Amino acid sequence: MSSDLEQFYEVFFEESSELLAEMEACLLGLDVNSPDMEDMNAIFRAAHSIKGGAGTFGFTDMTEMTHMLETLLDKLRKGELEVRSEMIDAFLKAGDVIKDQLAGHRGDGEADPAAAVAVCEELSKFSEEVSGAAEMPAVEVKVSAESAPPVAKLTEDNVSISTTERTVFLIEFPNSELNEKVRSNLLSNLSEMGQLEKLVFGETESRSKLRLITDSTEENVWEVLAFVVDPTNLIIEIEALTKDSASMQLSADKLAVGADESELEEPYGFFPDAPGNTTKPYGFFPGSPAAPADTKDDEVKPGNCKVSINNKNTSSARVSTNFAETSSIRVSIEKVDQMINLVGELVITQAMLAQTASEVDPVVFEKLLSGLNQLERNTRDLQESVMSIRMLPISFVFSRFPRVVRDLASKLNKQIELKQVGEGTELDKGLIEKIADPLTHLIRNSLDHGVEMPDVRIAAGKPAQGTITLRAFHQGGSIVIEVGDDGAGLNREKILAKAKERGLPVHDGMPDSEVWMLIFEAGFSTAAVVTDVSGRGVGMDVVKRNISAMGGRVEIESALGIGTRISVRLPLTLAILDGLSVGVGDQMFIVPLTYIIESLQPTAKDIKSVSGRGRVVQVRGEYLPVVALHEVFNLRPISEEIHDGILVILEAEGHKAAMLVDTLIGQHQVVIKSLESNYRRVQGVSGATIMGDGKVALILDTAALVTSSYKESV
Amino acid sequence: MSQEQGVATTEIAGNITGQTLNEFLTFQLGSEEYGMDILKVQEIRGYDSITQIANAPEFIKGVVNLRGIIVPIIDMRIKFKLGNAEYDQFTVVIILNVSGRVMGIVVDGVSDVISLDMDQMRATPEFGSVIDTEYIMGLGTVEERMLILIDIEKLMGSTDMGLIDQVVN
Numbered sequence: 028m029s030s031d032l033e034q035f036y037e038v039f040f041e042e043s044s045e046l047l048a049e050m051e052a053c054l055l056g057l058d059v060n061s062p063d064m065e066d067m068n069a070i071f072r073a074a075h076s077i078k079g080g081a082g083t084f085g086f087t088d089m090t091e092m093t094h095m096l097e098t099l100l101d102k103l104r105k106g107e108l109e110v111r112s113e114m115i116d117a118f119l120k121a122g123d124v125i126k127d128q129l130a131g132h133r134g135d136g137e138a139d140p141a142a143a144v145a146v147c148e149e150l151s152k153f154s155e156e157v158s159g160a161a162e163m164p165a166v167e168v169k170v171s172a173e174s175a176p177p178v179a180k181l182t183e184d185n186v187s188i189s190t191t192e193r194t195v196f197l198i199e200f201p202n203s204e205l206n207e208k209v210r211s212n213l214l215s216n217l218s219e220m221g222q223l224e225k226l227v228f229g230e231t232e233s234r235s236k237l238r239l240i241t242d243s244t245e246e247n248v249w250e251v252l253a254f255v256v257d258p259t260n261l262i263i264e265i266e267a268l269t270k271d272s273a274s275m276q277l278s279a280d281k282l283a284v285g286a287d288e289s290e291l292e293e294p295y296g297f298f299p300d301a302p303g304n305t306t307k308p309y310g311f312f313p314g315s316p317a318a319p320a321d322t323k324d325d326e327v328k329p330g331n332c333k334v335s336i337n338n339k340n341t342s343s344a345r346v347s348t349n350f351a352e353t354s355s356i357r358v359s360i361e362k363v364d365q366m367i368n369l370v371g372e373l374v375i376t377q378a379m380l381a382q383t384a385s386e387v388d389p390v391v392f393e394k395l396l397s398g399l400n401q402l403e404r405n406t407r408d409l410q411e412s413v414m415s416i417r418m419l420p421i422s423f424v425f426s427r428f429p430r431v432v433r434d435l436a437s438k439l440n441k442q443i444e445l446k447q448v449g450e451g452t453e454l455d456k457g458l459i460e461k462i463a464d465p466l467t468h469l470i471r472n473s474l475d476h477g478v479e480m481p482d483v484r485i486a487a488g489k490p491a492q493g494t495i496t497l498r499a500f501h502q503g504g505s506i507v508i509e510v511g512d513d514g515a516g517l518n519r520e521k522i523l524a525k526a527k528e529r530g531l532p533v534h535d536g537m538p539d540s541e542v543w544m545l546i547f548e549a550g551f552s553t554a555a556v557v558t559d560v561s562g563r564g565v566g567m568d569v570v571k572r573n574i575s576a577m578g579g580r581v582e583i584e585s586a587l588g589i590g591t592r593i594s595v596r597l598p599l600t601l602a603i604l605d606g607l608s609v610g611v612g613d614q615m616f617i618v619p620l621t622y623i624i625e626s627l628q629p630t631a632k633d634i635k636s637v638s639g640r641g642r643v644v645q646v647r648g649e650y651l652p653v654v655a656l657h658e659v660f661n662l663r664p665i666s667e668e669i670h671d672g673i674l675v676i677l678e679a680e681g682h683k684a685a686m687l688v689d690t691l692i693g694q695h696q697v698v699i700k701s702l703e704s705n706y707r708r709v710q711g712v713s714g715a716t717i718m719g720d721g722k723v724a725l726i727l728d729t730a731a732l733v734t735s736s737y738k739e740s741v
Numbered sequence: 742m743s744q745e746q747g748v749a750t751t752e753i754a755g756n757i758t759g760q761t762l763n764e765f766l767t768f769q770l771g772s773e774e775y776g777m778d779i780l781k782v783q784e785i786r787g788y789d790s791i792t793q794i795a796n797a798p799e800f801i802k803g804v805v806n807l808r809g810i811i812v813p814i815i816d817m818r819i820k821f822k823l824g825n826a827e828y829d830q831f832t833v834v835i836i837l838n839v840s841g842r843v844m845g846i847v848v849d850g851v852s853d854v855i856s857l858d859m860d861q862m863r864a865t866p867e868f869g870s871v872i873d874t875e876y877i878m879g880l881g882t883v884e885e886r887m888l889i890l891i892d893i894e895k896l897m898g899s900t901d902m903g904l905i906d907q908v909v910n
Contacts, residue, residue, distance in 0.1 A: 372809045614793060660795030705843045706804065706813040709794055717806045723792040 039080045040133050046073040047126055054118050055429045062103070062110045070118070071100045077125065083212050089128045092143055095150040096121050102154055116437075117149045119430070197226075198237040360456070363416050370406075370413045371698050375717055377406045382720065417457070421499045421508070422450035424463045428470055428497060435474050442481055442492040443474060452499040454506045458577060458597060462508070465573045468566040469510040469593055470495065477514030477591050487588065489513065502596075505579075511592035517543055517585040525551065543583035544681070547571035575730070578604065578621060604716075606697050606726065609675065609688040612662040615724045616688075617697055617716060622729040624676040624683070626691060631670045642669070644685045646676060652736040655687040659711055659732065665689045679730040686732065699726065711735075764856050765881065767888055768835065768848040771823035776881055776888040779854055781837050788832040788847060802847065807836065816847040839894045855888075857881045862890070 050073040053066045078093035096118065102108045124143045198217075217223050221241025377399075384392070384399050425447050436443040454462075478484075478493030485491050498509040519542055526533040526545050533545070545551060549568040574581050579597035598604065598621070606617035607626075633645050634653070642653040653674070657664040666672065666689070674685040697716035702709060702725075713728035765776035791803040791814055800820035804811050814834060818826045826847075834845040863880045876896040881888035 368809050375806075375809075662793075662795070700809070700811050702804065702811055705811060706794075710796060712795070715792075715804060715811045717809065717811075721806055722790055723804050723806050723811055725792065725794070 036084065036132075039084060040129060043077050043080060043129055044126075046076055047122055047129070049073050051119065051122050051430065052426065054115055054122070055433065057110070057115060059110050059112045059115065064104070067100065067104045067110075071097065071104055074100060079216065082216050085212060086128070086132055088140070088143060089125060089132070092121060092125055092128065092147065095147050095154070099150050099154040108153070114153055117146065117153065119433075121146045121150060194241065196239045196241065198235075198239060200235055360417075363413075367413055367417065370410050371717075374406050374410055375721060377402055379721055415453070417455050418453040419456050419459050420451050420453050421459065421506075422447075423459050424466060425450050425497055425499075427463070428466070431467060431470060432474065432495060435471060439475065440480065441474065441478055443478055444492055444494050446494055446496045447498075448496065449499040452501060452506060454597065458506075461573065461577055462595070462597065465570040465595070466497075466508065466510065468570045469595075470497070472566060473510055473512040473514065473591065473593075477512035477516075479515050505596050505598050508595045508597070509592055510595075511590060513590040516587040516589055516591050517546070517583070518587060522546065539585075540583070543585055546583070547581065578619065580621065604697055604699055604726065605694070606716075607675070607694050608692040608718075608724065609656070609673075610690040610692050611656045611660065611688050612664055614660070614662055615692060615718070615722075616656065617695070617724050617726040618675060618677070618686070619713075619726065619729055620694070622677045622679050622733075624678050626673055626675045628672075629670050629674050629685075631668075634669050644669075644674060646674075646685065649683070651676065651683050651685045653685050653687055654732055654736045656727075657687075657689075677729050677733050679733040682733050682736075684733040684736040697724075697726070764854055765888065765890060766835070766854050767852045768833070769850045769852065770817055770821060770848055771825075773823060774852070774886060774888050775848075776855070776857075776890045777893040781839050781893050783836045783838040783843065785851055786834050786836060786845075787830070788828050788834050805845065807843065807845075810843055812836065812843050812845050814845040814847060818847065818849065837893060837897065839897050842897075844897060855881075855883055857883070857888075857890075 081089035226236040481491040605620040
């Protein structure tokens with residue numbers, strides 16, 4: 028294969044993946060009882076675009092599959108068949124098969140041809156069914172179109188217009204980009220669509236011109252071509268134009284041949300009504316198709332690789348989608364991280380300046396000081412906005428769950444509705460990637476153990492359909508993600524019995540919250556049978572561990588017969604930590620705030636020693652081991668006496684300990700820096716940070732400190 | 742990388758005369774003069790406030806903030822028991838960049854950068870020294886001066902420096 032073609036492959040693979048994701052989202056969002064025509068059209072368009080591209084590159088397996096999809100979808104769209112939920116299942120399966128096929132062509136993994144055949148059969152079975160009530164859905168569609176906002180209705184009008192009318196398209200593109208195989212594929216694809224006439228076509232010509240008479244929409248024609256021809260060089264025109272605009276286009280075309288490189292950023296279609304648009308020399312922007320303002324219905328959109336059926340009234344809707352396409356850019360994460368680092372540096376430098384400036388005479392240096400104040404404000408703003416670059420809405424994770432719930436619910440024969448609240452809540456990209464697995468586990472767990480079978484639910488006086496609620500919101504400096512269900516709730520007795528059986532240190536008087544935490548113990552499962560969904564007691568333990576590794580916490584609330592809610596509390600970013608700075612001798616350490624329960628000044632009588640060595644302190648009736656930080660780090664403290672210092676009560680991994688420090692200094696948000704990138708791991712230290720004065724402070728590995736205290740003292 | 746250096750060492754031993762081998766940054770530790778490959782040096786700065794690291798060997802003074810990167814500082818004088826480990830305004834920290842890691846070494850002073858020809862370099866004689874001869878590339882002679890040429894990359898990567906986790910080695 029030529030390298031030229033490979034470049035297009037990449038484009039095709041990427042676009043197809045996006046289209047598939049879009050298709051899946053539309054399918055899942057589709058209401059079987061009253062399907063939204065917009066959605067149906069979107070699904071159809073996605074399938075069609077994939078088919079067009081696959082055909083061009085000769086991926087016949089994908090073409091066949093998408094063709095089946097398309098046939099069925101078309102019937103649904105035209106109202107010849109009614110949408111049923113089995114069809115949606117079949118569509119989803121087909122989507123998976125296409126995904127596999129795509130991966131196969133890409134070179135990672137093999138598609139299973141048997142699965143493809145099975146799905147194909149299923150699809151064709153559906154499309155062969157002749158709907159007796161052919162007129163019924165048509166009426167329904169009309170009703171929905173009337174009640175829908177005007178945009179949807181108009182789009183529908185467009186579809187109907189374009190399917191009944193035959194349009195003559197003039198297609199022009201440079202020859203040099205295509206090799207023989209692609210060209211012949213392209214030709215056969217186009218001729219399938221209608222009557223194709225070669226005006227100028229051959230290897231010797233620099234540009235090919237084709238005339239196509241077809242009942243397809245302009246969009247379809249564009250899609251077939253856009254995969255192989257650089258959209259900036261592609262010109263599709265409609266011949267049914269007034270004489271004036273046609274001649275103007277001709278001149279524009281002439282100009283266009285010369286300058287192919289520049290790209291038109293802003294589609295002119297945004298301003299179809301703007302006066303003077305038609306008199307502008309379009310030829311400066313060769314991608315521009317010189318859309319005349321008086322075209323009746325159709326208008327070519329350059330730049331965005333898409334042709335839209337557009338008339339003046341629908342243009343407002345088009346504008347919004349186009350903005351969504353152009354308003355984001357892809358930047359590598361390293362660049363963003365580098366920027367975050369630099370801004371972090373800037374903040375430190377600014378703090379240093381501010382500290383120095385506080386010593387000068389404010390009267391003499393008034394201007395300098397006001398400048399510095401402004402600098403401070405600007406740096407804070409800059410830091411905030413740079414930090415927000417890494418933030419993504421949690422819908423990136425949530426979006427995969429409707430499918431998980433759907434598949435699993437049908438497997439378990441349960442009826443479950445997934446509710447999502449607060450999908451727009453933003454958190455760091457790094458966390459987004461890491462939170463997906465634990466959340467999937469929690470949802471599977473709720474599905475399998477939480478929500479009961481429909482008959483049990485009805486017997487308990489609950490609706491047959493269970494609800495799983497995914498909720499995300501910000502609270503203080505952290506994000507809270509809740510997975511709640513209205514199922515059976517946790518059974519305290521069962522858990523306690525199981526814990527005793529496993530020899531865990533439990534007693535009957537334990538508070539509920541501690542009992543619930545037992546389900547996170549490794550290998551703990553109250554499930555009687557191990558299914559392929561859950562029951563081996565691995566999942567929850569991994570969830571807890573993953574979330575702790577991210578600096579987060581898990582909490583469970585549950586009521587028997589009413590439901591369970593598991594809350595995951597995470598810091599907003601991995602890069603920033605809320606910490607308490609403590610002083611020991613002449614050194615300063617940062618303790619992550621999430622582990623701190625309280626701080627107190629002990630009196631001499633609270634301190635007891637155990638077997639002469641280990642010390643414990645009595646705090647609210649509990650005896651906690653004392654970890655003297657100066658002993659751990661071999662530092663000389665200000666005072667050796669415990670009651671001269673301050674005890675910080677820490678809790679990690681279910682254990683508590685009291686850490687002895689000399690002083691509490693203050694609370695900071697610190698940027699975590701790795702110590703290991705240039706040094707090695709240090710016992711008791713999880714990282715380092717740079718304080719406002721440019722000094723390095725070490726961040727304590729609280730969990731390690733607490734557990735080590737237990738191993739020594741217990 | 743270490744293999745390349747191995748080749749270089751044998752070349753020195755074989756006393757192949759001719760082209761310039763390398764440029765060396767020379768520095769003092771006590772009364773001795775040392776040299777190391779200039780390409781491994783990132784920058785030279787003064788000695789400022791250092792954050793100690795708990796339970797680290799004595800020669801690891803701690804870490805400093807080098808424009809946002811946390812960099813460990815090693816006092817070569819303590820490591821090699823040369824000179825008095827005093828810190829004043831003349832104390833110099835050479836920031837090195839070896840195998841992707843940044844670290845600083847404290848020395849008594851930096852003198853100059855010199856180019857050495859092959860014939861100015863002698864193979865390391867076998868003798869007991871505080872520095873394992875394994876880490877010495879050779880001895881350089883410039884007029885009356887003698888330079889001990891250190892293979893800084895090999896030295897910093899070695900286990901007895903304890904800079905890198907054992908797993909990495």
